[in-house]
Amino acid sequence: MRRVPFEPMLLPLGEDVIDQLTFINELINANKSVAQYQIMLRNAKVSPKLLLNPIMLNEAVQSTKIEGTQVTLDEVLEVEAQSRKNNKDVQEVMNYFHALNQGMETLRMLPISTRLFKLLHKTLMSNAVRGSNRSPGEYRKSQNFIGPAGCTIETATYIPPEPQLVDKYMDNLEKYINNPKDNLNELVRIAIIHAQFETIHPFLDGNGRIGRILIPIYLYYKEVIDYPNFFLSETLEKDKHKYYRYLNDTRYKSDWNQWIKFFLESVDIQARKNIKLIEEFNNLYEHDLAIAQRLVNSSSIKTLVDAMFQRPVFTVKTMTIATGLSDATCRRYLATLEENRLIFSNNKQRSKTFYYYNLLDKLR
Structure with missing residues (x-):
C-alpha cells in the first residue's frame, strides 16, 4: 500500500486533544x-x-x-x-x-x-x-x-x-x-x-x-x-x-x-542547568576579575575581562577591537594574565591564540 503525505490538524488544538x-x-x-x-x-x-x-x-x-x-x-x-x-x-x-x-x-x-x-x-x-x-x-x-x-x-x-x-x-x-x-x-x-x-x-x-x-x-x-x-x-x-x-x-x-x-x-x-551555570559564571567572574585587578593596576583591566567572557578564544587583534584598548596595552595585559595562568596560549609567533579555559570548561 502506497504511503501518503500526512495532513496535520489546524491550530488551535481542541480541548478534546489537549488535557492539561x-x-x-x-x-x-x-x-x-x-x-x-x-x-x-x-x-x-x-x-x-x-x-x-x-x-x-x-x-x-x-x-x-x-x-x-x-x-x-x-x-x-x-x-x-x-x-x-x-x-x-x-x-x-x-x-x-x-x-x-x-x-x-x-x-x-x-x-x-x-x-x-x-x-x-x-x-x-x-x-x-x-x-x-x-x-x-x-x-x-x-x-x-x-x-x-x-x-x-x-x-x-x-x-x-x-x-x-x-x-x-x-x-x-x-x-x-x-x-x-x-x-x-x-x-x-x-x-x-x-x-x-x-x-x-x-x-x-x-x-x-x-x-x-x-x-x-x-x-x-x-x-x-x-x-x-x-x-x-x-x-x-x-x-x-x-x-x-x-x-x-x-x-x-x-x-x-x-x-x-x-x-x-x-x-x-x-532552566535548572542554566541557573547553575549563572551561579558558576558569577563566582568565576568575581574570582578572576579580582585576580586580574591584583595583577594589573588599571581600571581598564575590567574591560579586558568582560571581553574575555564574551569571547573566551581570542587573539590580540580581536581583543583590541572588542575592548578599544591599544595593541601594546592588550599585549602587556595578556602577557601578565598568561604568565599567571589565568589564560593560556598556543605559543605561535604569529596570530597567537589565547584560551580562557576557566570559562570554556563551563560552556562545553
Whole structure:
C-alpha cells in the first residue's frame, strides 16, 4: 500500500486533544524554573549581553550536532577569532549563530511570520553549506520525507504534507503564533508551535534548526524571557530519539499530551542547568576579575575581562577591537594574565591564540 503525505490538524488544538491535567505538574515546574532563571539573569554579576555570544555559539554547536555535524565549541570560537581556517561544518554552525542573531534583531521590525522564517532560512543555508542548493529562503515546491540515511519514501518514518498545502498550514501557524485564541500557557503553546512547524516541514532542508531557533525567539517575542538565550538543543540532543518518537506520536497517534509533557520536562531540565551555570559564571567572574585587578593596576583591566567572557578564544587583534584598548596595552595585559595562568596560549609567533579555559570548561 502506497504511503501518503500526512495532513496535520489546524491550530488551535481542541480541548478534546489537549488535557492539561496530564502535564500540570511539569508545567508548574517548568514555569517556576524559567522564572528563577530570569531572576538570576537580572541579578547576574556578568551582564547577560556579554554571555549572549558564547552561549548562542554553544547553542549553534548543539543544534547542528542533532543534524549530524561534528564540531566542537573550541573549533567554532577559533574560526570566529580568525585563528583557524573555516570549513563547511563550522560554517553550518556560524550560519545558525547568525540566524539566531538575525531573528533577535528582526523581531524589532517584524512579527514572527512567513517573512521571518524565510529570512532566517536563507541565512541558515548561505555560504555554500549542505542544502544551500535546496531553495534557500523559499518554502518547498516538492515532496520531502524524513527517515534514516538511505531510506525511500516507502520506508520513511514520516512524510510531511504535500507541497501545495504548505502555505495553508504555515498561514495557520502564523495566525496561531500571533493570535492563538486558546487559554494555554506560553510554554505549552511553544511546544505545540515547535511540533507543528516540524510536522509541516516547510523547507527542503534545515527545518529542525529553524524549528529550534523558533523556541527562544518565540519566548522572547512573548516576553516570557528577557533575552533570546533560552535554548533547548543541548537537552533535546541528549534525548533525540525520544524527541523524534514523541514528535511522530503527535502525528500518527494524536498524542499531544505526551509530547507537551516531554517538552516541559526538557524546559525544566534546561532552566535548572542554566541557573547553575549563572551561579558558576558569577563566582568565576568575581574570582578572576579580582585576580586580574591584583595583577594589573588599571581600571581598564575590567574591560579586558568582560571581553574575555564574551569571547573566551581570542587573539590580540580581536581583543583590541572588542575592548578599544591599544595593541601594546592588550599585549602587556595578556602577557601578565598568561604568565599567571589565568589564560593560556598556543605559543605561535604569529596570530597567537589565547584560551580562557576557566570559562570554556563551563560552556562545553
